Amino acid sequence: MSHFLFDDITVVNPLNNETTEVLRNAYVAVRDAKIVYVGREREAALAALEHPLAGYVEPIEIIPGRHRLLAPALANAHNHMAMTLMRNRRDDANLHDWLYKQIFPIEAQLTAEQVRLGTLAAALEMIRGGVGVSADMYFFNEAGISALLEAGLKANVALSVNPRLTDAETASFEIDEAQRQMERIADFGRGRIVPSLMIHSVYLFPGPLYAALSRLGTELNIGAQMHFNETMREVEECLDKYGCRPVEFAERHGLFERPMVAAHCIHMSESELKILAKHGVHAVHNPSSNCKLASGMADVRSWLAHGINAALGTDGAASNNSLDMFREMRQAAFIARLATGEADALSSATIFAMATRNGWRALGFPNSGQISVGAAADLMVLNTDRPETTPLGDLPAALIFSMDRGAVTDLMVDGEFLYRKGEPTTIDAEKLGYEVRAAAASLIGD
Structure with missing residues (x-):
């Protein structure tokens, strides 16, 4: 399983029903499906990704954070x-x-x-x-x-x-x-x-x-x-x-x-x-x-x-x-x-x-839905470099009133990308579309 570093990104984290934490210029490290670092020190984030076995480090994939938000899935x-x-x-x-x-x-x-x-x-x-x-x-x-x-x-x-x-x-x-x-x-x-x-x-x-x-x-x-x-x-x-x-x-x-x-x-x-x-x-x-x-x-x-x-x-x-x-x-x-x-x-x-x-x-996953050390790496990346979010203004208001699902560039579940750079990684969308249309026609008759 690869290790990931979300690099110089804005983190939007729901702390409770009243408070959303916004952490700009942040680094978030993911190792073995868990978040292992959240903060503003890049070297500390990289250190958190070191494999526990001495002398061995997993390959690290860097996800650039410019004009991006990182939020819980x-x-x-x-x-x-x-x-x-x-x-x-x-x-x-x-x-x-x-x-x-x-x-x-x-x-x-x-x-x-x-x-x-x-x-x-x-x-x-x-x-x-x-x-x-x-x-x-x-x-x-x-x-x-x-x-x-x-x-x-x-x-x-x-x-x-x-x-x-x-x-x-x-x-x-x-x-x-x-x-x-x-x-x-x-x-x-x-x-x-x-x-x-x-x-x-x-x-x-x-x-x-x-x-x-x-x-x-x-x-x-x-x-x-x-x-x-x-x-x-x-x-x-x-x-x-x-x-x-x-x-x-x-x-x-x-x-x-x-x-x-x-x-x-x-x-x-x-x-x-x-x-x-x-x-x-x-x-x-x-x-x-x-x-x-x-x-x-x-x-x-x-x-x-x-x-x-x-x-x-x-x-x-x-x-x-x-x-x-x-x-x-x-x-x-x-x-x-x-x-x-x-x-x-x-x-x-x-x-x-x-x-x-x-x-x-x-739904029974209390260790997800937040961006904190030890939480499951269930995360989404949002593109803010779009006309509807320029200027970005207040967060999380921009997520509610300006953004749509077209802003999603990446989705990670359990430390694995299901959606990467705007493309699904686990489903053949074209093949599925054909099969679903055929299934609906056979069920409903048109």
Whole structure:
């Protein structure tokens, strides 16, 4: 594995929700997939790259830092990756009509190979946009994981579970099958895949399933991904059916006993926010998808006020219709200001933290999303020598309001470049484009 020196570069590092550290004329050294030096002394950076075996030094690749920013790779904390195959389909429906009349019928026809290709297409799009880790909540998990490992991305993959899991006998079978899936992930995941359970929502499965899923998560010692309070219809139906709101229902069934990534969280009550905070649930804001499906506007400030870890995600490409986290950051800023009438509703520092360190933490990679000694080398390089960032002005505001994914020149994950000088290194983009178009045509019929 090569050693790397980011040479005389500007470092943009999210310290917390309120503070972004900017270190100019800096040197960052990467050795064996870890950051081993951050500072302003070039000789110290080079010394940190010396191999621990006396007398032997690995080759060092120098990455020039002129007109460049070095930032943590972005984290897409809610996604359905293979839905790239359904992009730009039925763009004028609310969530329930869109799901039940358009998406679910298409998904019933999916094959493992189509999921592999759709996942690989999502990975390529995100790599080009500086994303180093993504949630994935979908089917044919092994096909999806195969694509992720081919691309080199890290991911939190929600294992799909049979919705007929309603009694002890089937629960035992599903536990055994999920355990086998996890063992296979451990065999070839190389630490880049964090498994979780896919618990879609409170409205999709029969009631007895949820307690069984809680037991399954405990048995496997893994967390879960779930949609919460995405629409008022979801909340009202839960009240009618179970006599409580969705977050209250989940707590009653023990779904927060293991780590939970909760997507959307739009129509929240005060009591539900307190429940999320009490259990350390990670909440994911999906502003573009929420707008496109007319679901509502999440009050992210209330999440933060309750001490909830707030992350950012695109949702799937069928409901966005992009996996561009730069666009998502800007959308989050605009929506917060529009909803509150306050220009400082969500600061640039907060949004940048949501898209980086908070998202990595939510997805189970707490040693990523920051630029510090000992952290994983999950990094992106941004070109500031472009008309839209000249002059650069304030950071991180420039990342939120001026930059787009076209600024990304390089993406490093675990000390390996997945994107170098504007070109993907792990995926044949031309070949994949042909295969994805063919897969989408066979699935949808045009």
